[in-house]
Amino acid sequence: MKFIPGAVPAQCARGLAGALLACALVTSAHAAVKVPVWHALQGHNAEVLQDLVRGWNRSQSDVDVTLRQFDTPEALDQSLDRAASAGTLPALAQIGNTHTLDHVARRPYVLPFHLLQGQAALKGTDWFLSSDNAFVHDAKGRLMAFPYMLEIPVMYYNQNAFRTAGLSPAEPARVWMELQGQLVSLANKGSRTCPLTSNLPVSINLENLAAVNNQFYAGADNGLTAKGLPSFSFNSTYVRHLSLMISWVRSEIMTRPDAGLRAVDRFAAGECAVLMSDSGHIGSFDAQRKLHFAVSGLPYYPEVTRKPGNPFVNGSALWVMKSDKPVTDATVAFLGWLSKPEQAARWYQQTGYLPLTKAAFNQTPDSYYQHLGAWRDLVAPYAQKSAVTAQGFRINNYPAIRSRFQQIIDTALDGQEPAVTALSSAAAEGNRLVRQAE
Template sequence: MFSENGSMQPTERWLKWGVSVLAAGVLAVSGLGAATAQNAKKSNAKPAAKAAAKKPASTAKKAAAGAAGAAAAGAAAAHSGPIELQVWHTLNPQQAAEFDTLVQRFNEQQHGFTVKVTGKPSAEALIEDGIAAVRAKRAPHLVELPDNRSPEFIARQGAILPMYELLAKYPIKDLRWFLPQTTSTMRDAKGRLLALPWMADIPIYLYNRDLYRRAGLNPDAPPRTWREMQAHLIALLQNGVSCPYATSWQTWVHVENLSAMHNTAYATRNNGLDGSNGAQLLANDLLHVRHLALMMSWVRSHLFPVRSDRDQADASFASGECAVLTSGSSALSLVQSKANFSYGVAPLPYYEEEATHPSTPFVGGSAFWALGGHSTAEQKALATFIAYLASPVVASEWHQKTGFLPLTEAAYRASDVSFYKNIPGAEAVVRAMANPPAKFTRGFRLNNYDRVSEIIDSELNAVWNGVKPPKQGLDDAVARSSAVMSAKR
């Protein structure tokens, strides 16, 4: 987390699957000496520097102790003057522009307080600003944190105000509509909402309908299975498409959700939901080995030339370079703003020899977490703002402009018919998420998963580059992950 000179270093995948540098730099220094810095994927995603070096233990203890004192002093300070809620995020430019529009509309309604949004350009800038804010007793009220697959761990930290506690004091009418499937990753074992899943994301199949037509493919019939997809990619390649297929978030799509789409266990102990201690990955089973072997054959055949562990491949699709993309539904924010072609979406493919029908994917993405230490008046104001975000009209607009899942059933019903009509397949994908989750699609809870996902990414890259065969890559990923998951946090 820290370099040898004590400066904080950003991590590469902090926006999707870890407590992130924000949690380490803002939360840990806000009295969270027990929190371990983690990095992230998805949720949803800006580039940051690669792996970070650890800070010496003695320095870390001093930083935590000093920050804890600063946080305690900040919490004790009584609020005075007009209330201005501070909301920090790391949204991409398209998502940030939409969020700014919604906040401006809220401020114009004159609720007796204002909301100030701060978008951070990098992990390092966010951390430095967070440390300064805590020391100046001006900690933010709401911050975006990624899904680290251990939300209970985050919620136990002293600077966090769990969402269910805030909303128990100041109820909002739309709370009963929070979709369980959308919010499951941000609930504890008792089903209590820990954070607002404002950036809930699922992996999807996006395809260029114009290129499909040019290749003689039916644009209204995207592939249901990976085998059918191979035939589509071959047709695209034979008709002059140099990049038939690209993927973002390779571990999320090709490892984690391969299990989910077939309703098979991703890890022991019920995917860690029965207790993450002792849980082991099952990502080297026959399903995963066969899938990775097929993907590697696509790489060699030039069907699958673009692969990324973050969201880089999204741009290759939005530009029209690649005909097919697997990525998060949040990629639609970029695609809607950049693509000058007709496109559609579909669920991830599956193997019909492995399942009679496809299941639903794991929900990922980041969420808004409330921070404690603020006055009662500020907490009440924060609940008012959250109620606004959860209102059907606002949540529906956010869903349509960004591709994130609708926060509530009411938000889904409020979505314009024209939105789904203009993006063929989008409504079916969203509607499927309203179904009750299957046995192994409710999510997973695994220790130190941010580090695990980095290990899997590195092993996938070794396979793509021909350094290791698929089985060895997956066996090594599981073996290396086992040691990491059993380590103390």
């Protein structure tokens, strides 16, 4: 994807960097301050980040940002713990919001981002994501980390596959049962091997089944209130939905979801007609010249809600590590540069992550969205106050809970147990693991 500049003229990179550093940093005339950044981005998005860092390093000589790439978020997290013990922490580290924000924020080596926002390089930045959204915001609406890799689940569709199947309009239905009819047509007319796939079985079939249908996912208002522990109770909507998904796998209009990247790769190669996955693949898909795709919202059940809600924000952010003042000031200068309209718009347009700032969104021209279907309309609501059911959720021990939910859903989709039994087991296991974390 080519970067499409916004309406504001690009400033001289060297001059901008110098202005930031003059406000935020006193450096040695002989040695650049090192700012190590650890991340687990792969493929296209890693290349976009590398290009941005190269641009920063070329623009000035006072701060040298270096990247270290990890194969998985888990490998990065394990290395962080070892680095904390050895005193070799990076300046910034990409950490996923696993809906246990407080657990990450309590790490002794983490510096809450909101403590740095008053510095000149960041002061006055108008962040895109509404402060009432629980993703990387604490209970007071303060940013705990630099909100750089935020994404939402979406429905991608291969436009050529829909045209070949003779579907009009050539886009997926937003109602689950109407989508079923389209998938049958796709399977019968050109997409037999893969009408639909996903790499987000828990996100699509549990978490965002609630949010998109304007329902709470867990008790205690998704764990965001102080009134007791959040609990799980999967009602008839979940039973109906999982039963439908089991029937789709059995009838081969859906390839069984998995949590890896195989589903994403198959869609990128043109093998699958529909993919439900995170928005952070938009840039990578757009770089595939032979792939003609667009984006739509996740389906909903009109019997449950008259209008679909917005799915939960997920993804990761850049957390600032505690360090000496020169390194912290240099880090702030770099983050301030990333937040400027030109860099922020480039990141949004080339990746598919949510906009970092309102300026990045507002200055992205209509031409960028022309071939992306409903992408702009899916993004825009996140700058506004969220519905209470879509503000996110915060549940202790959630990584373990999600892993267990994944196993249970896999068992159901494999036909080994009915939906009602699987969901009863999931609720019991989830509630046990929530209590275990106390």
